[in-house]
Structures are given as structure tokens and as C-alpha cells.
Amino acid sequence: xxxxxxxxxxxxxxxxxxxxxxxxxxxxxxPMLVHAMKSGAALAPxxxxxxxxxxxxxxxxxxxxxxxDAQVVLQAEQLGTAHAVAQAQPALAGFDGDALxxxxxxxFIRPETLAAMAAARLTHDIVVLGFEAADPGRYGRLILKDxxxxxxxxxxxxxxxxxxxxxxxxxxxAANSTMLFDLISEVSxxxxxxxxxxxxxxxxxxxxxxxxxxxxxxxxxxxxxxxRAELAQAEALFQAQARQMxxxxxxxxxxxxxxxxxxxxxxxxxxxxxxxxxxxxxxxxESGATIRAxxxxxxxxxxxxxxxxxxxxxxPGAELAEGVRIGNFVEIKxxxxxxxxxxxxxxxxxxxxxxxxxxxxxxxxxCNYDGVFKHQTVIGKDTFIGSNTMxxxxxxxxxxxxxxxxSVITRDVPxxxxxxxxxxxxxxxGFAVRLFEKLRALKAKRS
Numbered sequence: 001x002x003x004x005x006x007x008x009x010x011x012x013x014x015x016x017x018x019x020x021x022x023x024x025x026x027x028x029x030x031p032m033l034v035h036a037m038k039s040g041a042a043l044a045p046x047x048x049x050x051x052x053x054x055x056x057x058x059x060x061x062x063x064x065x066x067x068x069d070a071q072v073v074l075q076a077e078q079l080g081t082a083h084a085v086a087q088a089q090p091a092l093a094g095f096d097g098d099a100l101x102x103x104x105x106x107x108f109i110r111p112e113t114l115a116a117m118a119a120a121r122l123t124h125d126i127v128v129l130g131f132e133a134a135d136p137g138r139y140g141r142l143i144l145k146d147x148x149x150x151x152x153x154x155x156x157x158x159x160x161x162x163x164x165x166x167x168x169x170x171x172x173x174a175a176n177s178t179m180l181f182d183l184i185s186e187v188s189x190x191x192x193x194x195x196x197x198x199x200x201x202x203x204x205x206x207x208x209x210x211x212x213x214x215x216x217x218x219x220x221x222x223x224x225x226x227x228r229a230e231l232a233q234a235e236a237l238f239q240a241q242a243r244q245m246x247x248x249x250x251x252x253x254x255x256x257x258x259x260x261x262x263x264x265x266x267x268x269x270x271x272x273x274x275x276x277x278x279x280x281x282x283x284x285x286e287s288g289a290t291i292r293a294x295x296x297x298x299x300x301x302x303x304x305x306x307x308x309x310x311x312x313x314x315x316p317g318a319e320l321a322e323g324v325r326i327g328n329f330v331e332i333k334x335x336x337x338x339x340x341x342x343x344x345x346x347x348x349x350x351x352x353x354x355x356x357x358x359x360x361x362x363x364x365x366x367c368n369y370d371g372v373f374k375h376q377t378v379i380g381k382d383t384f385i386g387s388n389t390m391x392x393x394x395x396x397x398x399x400x401x402x403x404x405x406x407s408v409i410t411r412d413v414p415x416x417x418x419x420x421x422x423x424x425x426x427x428x429x430g431f432a433v434r435l436f437e438k439l440r441a442l443k444a445k446r447s
């Protein structure tokens with residue numbers, strides 16, 4: 001059965017107190033809307049339609065970045081969830097598969113839960129995702145009758161008996177697309193909030209003799225985010241789950257509570273992650289690597305048995321081969337470091353290629369930017385770059401070459417050569433003693 005996702009993301013999110021659309025606030029380095037899209041991606045939807053409102057242009061940009069095939073439609077007025085879903089109807093014209101309604105501010109629904117809803121659709125006309133709430137509060141209640149979902153009652157419209165029900169509505173609904181829009185066409189705003197509730201389609205469907213059921217999930221999956229405090233809670237929940245999964249996958253976290261993952265971090269087993277390591281988006285660590293304390297990684301690839309840190313920064317485009325050593329206070333950006341090479345101390349390597357087994361001395365800088373353009377530095381294999389070398393790109397250092405410490409290299413160095421590019425040292429006999437005597441006398445005179 002073909003499936004389409006309708007993801008609601010039009011809310012302004014007043015409680016966020018932000019110019020940024022609520023669904024674009026990030027959890028683990030990705031907008032919460034993208035988390036919702038990733039959950040749905042496991043079902044390989046044929047169509048994805050995101051309903052945007054406040055900040056629609058920014059929402060569309062984020063959607064297209066993650067999934068260029070997804071379509072964004074506008075809900076100009078926020079008149080309720082049924083009205084929001086109805087905005088997707090033109091985008092799904094001619095589509096007769098199932099539609100599954102998700103929410104851009106509910107990022108933690110698991111793919112397995114959505115798969116269970118899709119399976120339940122084989123035997124029921126409408127499937128609703130529900131959960132047993134520890135504190136039902138102001139959630140809508142799912143009212144069952146003869147093991148069927150009879151209706152959904154919003155808290156504002158519920159009586160005392162209905163409010164006592166603990167089975168609550170997540171808002172996630174699956175149904176045939178054509179039937180869903182047909183049911184929505186009969187929804188009215190005759191309620192306390194004067195809104196068009198998507199939940200009203202259950203009562204309409206049951207009156208038609210259609211079947212409805214509930215798939216249940218853990219309450220944590222349905223966590224909605226409406227404030228900065230809830231955003232922080234969501235981040236903490238994600239990190240706790242990511243740390244647990246990493247350890248179950250064979251990764252050693254010596255201080256788990258201090259390690260922060262991105263939504264797409266991939267780490268191989270037998271990797272050791274020391275305290276206070278932060279992973280930005282786009283990081284892959286192969287098995288057996290060691291990421292030492294206080295390092296920050298994003299957009300990079302670290303191969304087997306490499307060691308990074310402590311206090312290292314790997315930026316986008318950093319590619320580390322097997323056995324590479326990146327040491328303390330080293331920054332790597334858009335650079336390929338070949339097998340066994342070492343950049344151990346206080347260096348910046350950007351827009352560069354470093355050959356196998358080469359050693360980059362402390363304080364080395366690839367001077368890659370001229371104020372307008374970036375330029376490439378190429379260092380061959382088995383080279384030795386002396387400490388405090390400035391490599392002014394574009395420049396190439398041949399295999400087995402050397403640079404003298406303190407050199408400013410502006411021309412290519414052939415293979416096997418030693419490059420010395422610094423002023424000749426001169427020693428002024430007794431000058432230091434005479435200078436200090438003069439300065440101390442001047443200081444005494446002024447005081």
C-alpha cells in the first residue's frame with residue numbers, strides 16, 4: 001500500500017518566544033521537524049507533505065535540505081488541526097494510498113510505532129496512536145466502546161467521566177487519503193475553542209459504520225515541544241537514549257553524561273569516547289578509534305585505530321585514515337590525513353592533503369585563505385614539517401622532504417629536500433645586559 005505523510009508544522013510556537021518557527025528549533029543538531037521526517041522515512045513514503053505557516057520560507061528551506069522531494073504547503077490561517085490537514089489535499093490530488101498525519105513538534109515517535117500503525121490499517125479504516133499518560137492533564141481522551149475507538153474528546157469539551165480516562169490522544173492518525181479528506185470536509189468548529197479538530201473525524205467515521213482502533217506507544221514517544229524548557233527536556237531525552245544505544249553497540253563512554261551526540265552520529269564498536277566530547281552533525285567514527293577528552297567533531301570521518309585529542313577540533317571535510325594521530329589543540333578542516341600521519345600539537349591544517357606517515361610539527365599552520373579564495377596545501381608521504389612552519393598555500397611539499405622549524409614556506413619543496421625559510425640569526429654581544437640596565441635606570445628615574 002502506498003503511503004503519504006502529512007506533517008503539521010504551521011504553529012507559531014508563542015511559548016518559545018522566538019522569531020524562529022517552532023518546528024525549526026534543534027534537537028541534537030537537527031530541527032525537530034527533521035526528526036519527525038526521519039521517523040517516517042523508515043516506511044519509505046511515496047509522498048511527504050509538510051504544512052507550514054509562520055516562517056514558511058524557512059520551514060521549506062529546512063524541508064528541502066533534508067528531502068528535496070518533499071512538498072511544503074501553506075496554512076495561512078491557523079484554524080485547527082483538521083483545517084491544517086485539509087491544506088495538504090491539493091498536493092495529494094490523485095493519490096489513493098494511505099495518509100499518516102504526524103506533527104513537526106513531536107519528534108520522538110519511533111519508526112516501529114509507525115510501522116505498527118501501518119499494519120493496523122490492514123484491518124481497520126482509521127488508526128489512532130494513543131498512550132497511557134502518567135498525568136493525563138489536558139490531553140484529548142480516547143473513548144473506547146466494544147474494543148473499538150468510538151470517539152476522541154478534547155479536554156475542554158470532556159465531562160468528568162471522560163476526563164477520568166487515562167488513554168490519551170497523540171494526534172497521530174492513519175487512514176486512506178481520499179477517505180481522510182472526505183471525513184475532514186464534514187468537521188465543524190462547533191466546540192469550546194471554535195477550531196476544526198482533526199479528532200472529530202473519529203465520531204463522523206463511526207457514524208458511517210467505519211472501524212477505528214488504537215495503537216499504543218510509550219508516553220515518551222509522544223512528547224510535544226512547546227517551550228524552551230521542553231526543548232531542553234527533549235534534548236536530554238535524546239542524549240540519554242543515544243548514549244544507551246552507543247554502549248549497547250559496543251562503544252565505551254568513560255563519562256556518558258558528558259558526551260553529546262548529533263542526530264546522525266555513527267560510531268563503531270570498541271571505540272573509546274572520553275569525557276566532554278561533543279559530536280556535531282555528520283560524524284562517522286570507525287571501530288577501535290579513540291576520541292579523547294574535550295574534543296569537538298562535526299562533518300568528519302575518523303577511521304579505525306585513529307586517536308583524536310584531547311582538545312582537538314575536527315571540522316567539516318576532515319578525513320582521517322587508519323592510525324592517524326590528531327593531538328591537543330589541533331584543528332583540521334577540509335583535509336585528508338593519510339594512514340599513520342601525525343598532527344600532534346597546536347596546529348591548524350585546512351584545505352590540505354597530508355601523506356602517509358608524515359609528521360606535522362607543533363605550531364604548523366596551512367595559510368589557506370588569502371582574504372578572497374581558499375588554496376590547497378599538499379604534503380607528500382614520509383615528510384617532516386618542523387615546528388612553527390607556515391605553509392603559504394598553494395604549496396606542495398614532496399615525499400620525504402623536510403622544513404626547518406620556524407620557516408615560512410612560499411614555494412614548492414621537491415621530494416627529499418630540506419627547506420629553510422627564515423632570517424639568519426645574529427647575536428649582539430652583551431647587548432641584553434646593557435639594555436636591561438638602561439631600562440631599569442629609566443624606570444627608577446620615573447618613579
